[in-house]
Amino acid sequence: MQSRDIQITFDCADPAALAEFWCEVLGYRVQPPPPGFDSWDQALESWHVPAEERNGRSAALPPDGVSGPRVFFQRVPEGKTAKNRLHLDVRAAPGAVGDERMDALDAEATRLAGIGARRVRRVDPDGGMETGFIVMQDPEGNEFCLD
Template identity: 80%
Template sequence: MTVREVQITFDCDDPAALAGFWCEVLGYEVQSPPAGFASWEAALDAWGVPSEERNSRSAALPPAGESGPRVFFQKVLEGKSVKNRLHLDVRIAPGAAGDVRMAALEAEATRLSGRGALRVRRVDPDGRMETGFIVMQDPEGNEFCLD
């Protein structure tokens, strides 16, 4: 069986802003313009893309030398209306436990709240199976967990 590469796609209202937010969360970078263009604006000008369509998509990639899926953001007309059935768990403190783990999660929740995320709830470790996490929403309401 062949292992397949995946891309994570977000339907959203403001692809450029949401790409910038997720670059902050994941340590990614906004995808560079195609070869031969100094900027995305130059590429879009050359391709004749009208101004009202210029924020219809954006993408984020891991920095050079790092691995991870491409994250794609596409503008859609309808807004988010219900809880996501799929969400990202952003691994902030893998291997950490107890107070150390929760302090790392709290610090990241505070940092991301300053960049437009909304804190939804905290689940504390229970000494059995639950190691603790914080549920967040990105600026467009998509749920994710700091884990």
């Protein structure tokens, strides 16, 4: 069987804001409007999408020349009510170990808190299998880990 591209989808209240947040976390960019349009507002206006429906979805793409999944954000009426069964691990300290690793993760946690994330807890290395990570939440409460 041939491998397939994937898209990661977030249900959320504010697709535009959450897309901007995750672009900052992942080094992605908001998906540009279709050819022939200078902005998404211009495209949506020409398609007669009512103003109140224009923040119904957004998407984030990896930077040019980099492979990775598209991340899609769609507005839903209900809020988050339980722990995620699936979460992203953001590789913020690849190859680092011990104090160097945890210092890098702490620095990234502080940076992300500055743009709306919330730090939930830190799990320190145990000298065995656990290398350490930090559990975070995005501005809408979706859990992810800095790994």
